[in-house]
Amino acid sequence: MADQKQQEDINPWGLKSWTYLSSLRQQSPLIQCITNFVSMDIMANTLLAAGASPAMVHSILEIPDFTPHAKSVLINVGTLTPDWLPAMKAAAGLANQLGKPWVLDPAAVGASSFRLKACLELIELKPTVIRGNGSEIIALSMASIGSTKGADSLHESSDAVESAKSLAKSSGSIVAISGSVDFVTDGERVVGAHNGVPMMQKITASGCSVTALIAAFVAIDPTHAFEATASAFSVFGLAGDIGMELAKGPASLRMHLIDSLHRLDQDTVLDRVTITNFS
Numbered sequence: 001m002a003d004q005k006q007q008e009d010i011n012p013w014g015l016k017s018w019t020y021l022s023s024l025r026q027q028s029p030l031i032q033c034i035t036n037f038v039s040m041d042i043m044a045n046t047l048l049a050a051g052a053s054p055a056m057v058h059s060i061l062e063i064p065d066f067t068p069h070a071k072s073v074l075i076n077v078g079t080l081t082p083d084w085l086p087a088m089k090a091a092a093g094l095a096n097q098l099g100k101p102w103v104l105d106p107a108a109v110g111a112s113s114f115r116l117k118a119c120l121e122l123i124e125l126k127p128t129v130i131r132g133n134g135s136e137i138i139a140l141s142m143a144s145i146g147s148t149k150g151a152d153s154l155h156e157s158s159d160a161v162e163s164a165k166s167l168a169k170s171s172g173s174i175v176a177i178s179g180s181v182d183f184v185t186d187g188e189r190v191v192g193a194h195n196g197v198p199m200m201q202k203i204t205a206s207g208c209s210v211t212a213l214i215a216a217f218v219a220i221d222p223t224h225a226f227e228a229t230a231s232a233f234s235v236f237g238l239a240g241d242i243g244m245e246l247a248k249g250p251a252s253l254r255m256h257l258i259d260s261l262h263r264l265d266q267d268t269v270l271d272r273v274t275i276t277n278f279s
């Protein structure tokens with residue numbers, strides 16, 4: 001009877017999130033990151049703290065040798081220039097060909113037609129997951145620029161849920177929106193991950209970093225990208241919740257978030273991960 005009660009009390013998303021995180025620590029998959037200059041340091045440190053093995057390898061000359069060894073690929077257009085785009089397309093195309101998951105972060109996609117066109121072309125290469133803030137997901141879904149401040153969002157994540165569902169349906173990708181609630185959809189199902197603190201917006205490239213963590217979780221189980229994405233959001237948000245208990249501002253939150261990610265244990269994840277259904 002006590003056992004049955006204990007089983008009923010288990011938080012299923014907490015259990016899933018812990019399974020992904022503990023597998024990540026055991027397997028330490030290689031994650032190839034083609035990302036913006038702002039994010040490289042915090043992204044690599046986030047992946048290491050979570051248990052993955054990051055490599056910022058972006059030359060087109062290295063992709064044929066390197067991408068086959070990666071367990072997943074992360075592509076982020078935050079500081080895109082024309083010379084980087086062919087490497088992004090080559091890595092995404094090769095990942096597809098090899099049946100490996102790849103994840104797109106359309107950072108500041110609404111800032112210019114060059115960036116929007118690049119992201120739409122990358123989406124043709126079938127990302128497993130697309131993760132953006134509310135403004136980025138709305139811009140992508142409408143294929144239009146302008147409604148943006150740059151890398152930061154002008155919208156609440158909840159404003160972008162219908163856009164995300166439509167983008168998921170048209171692209172075949174899982175679509176993930178970060179914000180006060182982090183939403184994940186496959187076009188039909190929608191869940192919201194509630195962990196995280198507002199101060200995380202004041203750490204540059206925190207969004208880029210959670211997208212990289214999604215790439216790492218998806219590498220563990222490419223056939224369940226929806227579950228992996230929601231779990232990655234929760235684990236990153238929970239590290240922010242715990243980090244905030246010690247932080248004095250954005251700089252110390254950055255440090256404590258990474259430390260908390262490294263130290264997260266099973267009881268804390270089972271107890272504090274909060275994901276709810278929205279569909």
Ligand SMILES: Nc1ncnc2c1ncn2[C@@H]1O[C@H](COP(=O)(O)OP(=O)(O)O)[C@@H](O)[C@H]1O
Binds near residue numbers: 195199
């Ligand atoms: N108001 C908020 N409350 C709690 N967590 C937030 C809030 N805004 C953003 N976050 C968290 O901060 C991280 C970065 O998200 P966001 O700022 O939306 O991305 P981006 O940096 O791409 O704009 C995510 O983990 C997200 O959950």
Ligand SMILES: Cc1ncsc1CCOP(=O)(O)O
Binds near residue numbers: 078079107108151205
């Ligand atoms: C500030 C900035 N400018 C171009 S990319 C970048 C980093 C954006 O990172 P994030 O979207 O995770 O805040």
Ligand SMILES: [Mg+2]
Binds near residue numbers: 107207
């Ligand atoms: Mg971003």
